[in-house]
Amino acid sequence: MTGLKSREIHLKEYPKGAPTADLYEIKEVDVREPGEGEVLIRIVWMTVDPYMRGRMRPDVKSYIPPFQLGEPLDGGAVGQVVKSNAEGFAEGDYVVGFNGGWREYYTGPAEAYTKVDPNLAPLSAYLGVLGMPGMTAWAGVTQIMEPKEGETMMVTGAAGAVGSIVCQIGKLKGCKVIGSAGSQEKCDWITSELGVDVAYNYKDFDGSSAKLSKFLAEQAPKGIDTYFENVGGFQLEALLNNIGFGGRIALCGMISVYNNTDPEPGPxxxxxxxxxxxxxxxxxxxxxxxxxxxxxxxxxxxxxxGKVKFRETVYEGLDSAPEAFAGLFTGDNTGKVVIRVGPDSM
Ligand SMILES: NC(=O)c1ccc[n+]([C@@H]2O[C@H](COP(=O)([O-])OP(=O)(O)OC[C@H]3O[C@@H](n4cnc5c(N)ncnc54)[C@H](OP(=O)(O)O)[C@@H]3O)[C@@H](O)[C@H]2O)c1
Incomplete structure (x- = not known):
């Protein structure tokens, strides 16, 4: 053992509906030495992402296994190497990987980590625009939607980590971009700072796909050419009434149904x-x-x-992770949610 202690957040029970604070407990554990090919990392930033809600449904078959009760949660993190037993990693290196979140220290295989340069971008950006959400946005647009100059693109969840990047790539590709978000403030941000052409607050449409369909038809009379789906629900139904001939849809997520206890009727x-x-x-x-x-x-x-801008909603301290996670489902964040677990350097 290293003599170090790590606080980590465990899942006590699976949520029914929205994730609440009582689902978790914090435990202090001994930090083990890195074995052959492993590194010991001090976590600096961790992320919470909507897909983690899917890992809290043990009954649903998925691309990633469910979290186990009584075990620590896991997820993406940026950290600093404290001890290395792996070639290519030295004490003091900063790394990003899909493991190590929800705790203060992590010992695991070095091959799951990539070294990052803290001088190129703030460390937290490797969990957002330069990390998994940025890659998701870029892949959906360039590999599936393939937008062409002069086309119209629609993006739901447009003020979030993924959506805000999708909108900006759409603009860089010469598209008219229509984005939706859950508040006027978010709509103002994506139009004034990100260059989105039309933003609407989906809450103004009272869940009515007919009302939203009419609005979209006015905004895109020739139809919507490409659609990046983050949300699902009535906005998807409205989009399907307005999708153009030869349209391309990237189905990335449907956060509006993640907390449902009963199946949602399809469009x-x-x-x-x-x-x-x-x-x-x-x-x-x-x-x-x-x-x-x-x-x-x-x-x-x-x-x-500066052609692609990014914003972060920062939570302070490991203990704030459950609140940050719950906030994804109530729209508390603008841009990427990140949690500062420790200082950049010791
Ligand atoms: N396929 C992949 O590999 C992949 C990778 C990353 C993310 N995703 C998916 O991409 C989507 C966005 O993820 P993200 O990380 O960028 O999250 P995010 O947008 O930063 O945060 C979630 C946002 O969703 C919105 N939201 C929550 N409940 C909603 C509801 N009932 N109806 C409409 N909007 C709602 C909230 O914004 P408002 O204030 O606008 O409501 C909230 O801020 C999610 O569906 C996620 O699962 C998929």
Whole structure:
């Protein structure tokens, strides 16, 4: 043992509906030495992401196994190497990986980590625009939607971690972008700072796909060419009434149904997809990990030059992680949610 102690957040029970504070407990554990090929990391930033709600449903078959009760939660994190027993990693290196979140220290295989340069971007950006959400946005747009100049793109969840990046890539590709978010403040941000052409607060439509359909028809009289789906529900139904011929839809997420205890009825107008020859493709970011170098090659310069902007909602301290996670489902965040677990350097 290292003599170090780590506080980590465990799941006591699976949520029924929205995730609440009583589902978790904090435990202090001894931090073990890194074995052959492993590193010991002090966590600096951790992320909470909507997909973690899916890992709290042990009954649903998924691409990633469910969290186990009584075990620590896990997720993406940026940290600093405290001890290395792996080639290519030295004490003091900063790394990002899909494991190590929800705790203060993590010992695990070095191959799951990538070194990051704290001088190129703030460390937390490697969990957002330069990390999994940025890659998700880039992959959905470039590999599925393939927008062309002059086309109209629609994005739900447009003020969130993924959606806010999708909107900006859409603008860089020369599209008219329509984005939706859950408050006027968020709509103002995506229009004034991100260049979105039309923003609407979906809450103004009272869940009515008919009302929203009419609005979208006014905004895109020739139809919507590409759609990035983050939310689902009545907005999807309204979109399906307005999708154009040869439209392309990237199905990334449907956060509006993640906390449902009963199945949601499907959209009544799926048949529109047939006659209009629409491509619909669901995807998981990990399907495109082979394109990581290409992603960095495009996104790095966009971020460095300010062509792609990003915003973060920062929570302080490991203990705030459950609140940060719950806030994803109530729209508390603008841009990427990140949790500061420890200082950048000791
Ligand atoms: N396929 C993949 O590989 C992949 C990877 C990353 C993310 N995703 C998916 O992408 C979507 C966005 O993820 P993110 O990380 O960027 O999260 P995020 O947008 O930063 O945060 C979630 C946002 O969803 C909105 N929301 C919550 N409940 C809603 C509801 N009932 N109806 C409409 N909007 C609601 C809230 O914003 P408002 O204030 O606007 O309501 C909230 O801020 C999620 O569906 C996620 O599962 C998929």
């Amino acid at each position: 009544a107008n799926l048949t529109n997809l047939i006659g209009r020859g629409v491509l619909v493709r669901g995807f998981i970011v990990s399907n495109y990990m082979n394109l990581m170098t290409q992603f960095f090659g495009e996104m790095g310069p966009w971020v460095a030059s």
